[in-house]
Amino acid sequence: MDSSSPPGVLFRLFPPEARSAPLARRFVRSALRGVAPEVVDTAELLTSELVTNAVLHARTEVEVRIWSHGGHVRVRVGDGRPDRPLVPRESRPYAGAGRGLAVVAGLASSHGAHVGEGRKTVWFELWPKAPVPPTSGWGSMPMYGRTATVTLIDMPYIVFRAAQQHGDELLRELMLTPRVEERAGVSGAELLIANDVANVINACMTSALAETVTSGATVTLDIAFPLDAAPAVDTLRHVFEQGDVAAQLESLLTLPAPPHVRSHDRWMLDQLVTQLSGGPPTAWTLLPGVPDTTFVELAPWDAGDVEDSSVPTVAADEDGWIIAANAALADLLGWQADELIGRPLTVLIPEHLRERHRAGFTALRLTGRSRIMGRSIPLPALHRDGSLVHVRLHVQSQEAVDGRAVRVGQFKPTATAAGEDRPVSRPDHGPSVRLHAGAAAAPRAGDEKATRAWERLSLLADTTTALSSTLDLREGLRRVCHVLTQQMAAWCVVDLLDEHGDAERVCVVHREPRALSVGVDLGRLPPVSENARGPLARVLNGAGPLLITDIPSPDQAESALDARQLRLFEQLGAGSTIMAPLRARREVLGALIVVRTRHDAPFTEQDALLVADLVQSISLSVDNSRLHQHTRTTAERLQRSLLPRLPHIQSMEITARYAPSSTTAQVGGDWFDAFTLPDGDTALVIGDVSGHDLNAAVTMSQLRNMLRGIAVDCQDRPSEVLRRLDLATLTLYPHSTATCAYAVVKGPHNNDPREVHHSSAGHLPLLLTCPNGDTDYLDSASGLLIGMDSTLPRTTARDLLPAHSTLLMFTDGLIERPGESLSDALDRLRRHTAALAQAPLDVFCDELILSLGAGSTDDIALLALRPIPPGTQERHGR
Helix, strand or coil: CCCCCCCCCEEEEECCCCCHHHHHHHHHHHHCCCCCHHHHHHHHHHHHHHHHHHHHHHCCCEEEEEEEECCEEEEEEEECCCCCCCCCCCCCCCCCCCCHHHHHHHHCCEEEEEEECCEEEEEEEECCCCCCCCCCCCCCCCCCCCEEEEEEEEEEHHHHHHHHHHHHHHHHHHHHCCCHHHHHCCCHHHHHHHHHHHHHHHHHHHHHHCCCCCCCCEEEEEEEEECCCHHHHHHHHHHHHHHHHHHHCCCCCCCCCCHHHHHHHHHHHHHHHHHHCCCCCCCHHHCCCCCCCCHHHHCCCCHHHHHHCCCCEEEECCCCEEEEECHHHHHHHCCCHHHHCCCEHHHHCCHHHHHHHHHHHHHHHHHCCCCCECCEEEEEEECCCCCEEEEEEEEEEEECCCCCEEEEEEEEECCCCCCCCCCCCCCCCCCEECCCCCCCCCCCCCCHHHHHHHHHHHHHHHHHHHHHCCCCHHHHHHHHHHHHHHHCCCEEEEEEECCCCCEEEEEEEECCHHHHHHCCCCEECCCCCCCCCCHHHHHHCCCCCEEECCCCCHHHCCCHHHHHHHHHHHHCCEEEEEEEEEEECCEEEEEEEEEEECCCCCCCHHHHHHHHHHHHHHHHHHHHHHHHHHHHHHHHHHHHHHCCCCCCCCCEEEEEEEECCCCCCCCCCEEEEEEECCCCCEEEEEEEECCCCHHHHHHHHHHHHHHHHHHHHHCCCHHHHHHHHHHHHHHHCCCCCEEEEEEEEECCCCCCCCEEEEEEECCCCEEEECCCCCEEEECCCEECCECCCCCCCCCCEEEECCCCCEEEEECHHHCCCCCCCHHHHHHHHHHHHHHCCCCCHHHHHHHHHHHHCCCCCCCEEEEEEEECCCCCCCCCCC
16 A cells, blocks of 8 residues: 555566556456455456556556465556546446446445655555455545636536436547547547546546535535646547547447436536636526526435326337336326236337327437427327227326436327416526525624524525425425425425325435435324324324424324324434414414434424414415316316317318426416308318407307307308308407408318318318318418408408318417528428328328427417229228
8 A cells, every 4th residue: 555565476567558458457367366266357358447547547557566475456547647546436337338447346445645755656456355454445636737627507417317317438449549539539648538537527626526525415615626638628528529429420439428417417417617717607507508407407306206196107128118107197098007017118109299209209318309398299109909098198207216218208188278377487496405505695704593484584485495396286395395305304294184084194305315214104094083193193183383392102102193293203313393274264274393313402382383373385386286276177178179070071181289288377368169050061260369268268169059050040151150250259359350261161061172161260270181281271362360440351261172182270389480580480480291192091191280389488289181083992080
């Protein structure tokens, strides 16, 4: 461990070349003749790892010294780069690089490193069948040269680990790739600089992370970084960019970086260069356009989160096999949850979308890019009985603790959940650990009363922020518990009562997540008796807050409910607890339980008063969430009632799609309709009432029913039907306006082709797509919006409707994008329908929604009709 060597030491110098690793292995084997074979094998392996590290990272002459006595072996590997410290890594099963030091630490009896004058030495010892020496570990390696402090604010810890692993693998691949300049566009000199500075970054980050807590999703670090390294960081950025391009072109074995890893690398390297030049720091959470930055996506993937979610959810591995699914998804699609495990994800995807899914999944793996990741996509899912269930699919990428990527998809049914929660403007990333608190906000030292008041206000503010950061009640309560375990409790629990008075445990959060491995169950609790005198039963009946500093044993429980709670107290070492009811509008909604262990200072009456304040805001949030859910359920029922049943017409296919906005109310003013007139013709309607709320939906329903009555009664040309609708709207609903297109499909009569007679009240034109891909907007009969002026004349246009052509009616949510002209949007739709001209009609509609409607901030309605000559055998739409 010092620089001296005992007698009998053998040593050899090796050049900084790849061939040195096998030469060193042979040297070890020849030097350890007579030593036990298993010891020789281990020494050979560990020496090979250390020599490889020296060749790759130091690139100086490598000295290997070997000493053995009585079966004990010591090996020292030295290089001439003391300014490049060791970077021990977490051992991760799927890591493609960075395992050398972990292997040494795992197999050696003792190991370490030290820096001498102009030299760095790494050593290990093997002591078979003997006590392990007391000194063992890498210790700390100094950083030489002038440094500056770089602050990385709100760095996503999980993404950093993924980016570190991918960067190591990419650099290793480039270092070992022949003709690297030809394959990846980087020179050997650039690659050496990039490899050096990447090692420096990893060493600095490892040192900073070792001094702070990383339990939250984000962490803020102050890093000591070499002051003159900015040019080298720019080189590393260039190498990463070129290497990623080469990976996308499949010129390398390494896969391209996923989008969130690519964004993280860009942000971190920009921060290093900017701050080394004297610029200010920019937080990751303030970076515009960063993908995959929600709280859930930054947290490590956990199958329990899928199972606990009330939203239909499925998780798949990188090869597209289902590894987790919850009961909500199984119920939605007609499966048992355990039946889905191990099946390909395509069992949930309609046949006509499977090829698209496979292509997208493959592209994600090969290019790291996805058009749907992190977005809300309206599409049909496949029920087990073969029927289609229309949903909004939200896919996110998370990382398992073993380094694998996991794709998590949420299926929100549009038939029963017509909209989607509005995303918050500032995503919450869980507790953010900072090494420098805002001193200006804190009270001055010595003022104990002011300090307590400031801590109380800070805790109230943090819990309020946690609750308001998501519209998902359970996630909000889980975040509140995370805040409480960071600031006042060792662990905490939330139980909720449903409308029938049954209790359910919705979350248990511990300051140390591993403590929950003892088997803490969520879900339904034993019944709550009105006469029960145990603490939890009393709280759920409205008593409290209760401060308990002497926790009873489980055998003292007076009911099954309290027995379960006391067993949990015993399992997690509770020393004191505060149990408080969640009450709103004179109704008990549940209970909040905060706990300290026997090793913590017990709760006091002041703590109980603070918890009493906390549960007021928590109760209000729970009550508001339930009111929101009630409103949402009402809207869902309204939405179902407003979706018409399409007629089944011989020799004609009709298909419709409705995709509610992903950011607005549950229902809106878009509508479509199709029905058969008394004379046998087919009426088609599409429209959009101004507004995106319940009032717009009610007005839309009234206009739709009026138009149906007018059309059936008069059976006149479309312009006259719209004129009468206009007059009725101005008379009955004078403050409402709407766009509407009304068309009547006539024929065929005798041998005459079908015709479509149509008129528009301010609506987007009908689009006719012929089987050969020719397209034509039918825009010759446009007029004013409904509700503007019923005295102005309207016109009716007549156009041929060839067999197998597709007539498309749609609302503006399908095509309009901020900052884009209407003509460009219409041209884009024309190109898509031309490409889909011969696709089945359901594929035609689904592909339009997937290609154009993903992420739309407006409702989308579309109605498609395709005439089929008599005798043609095609599947009719519904």
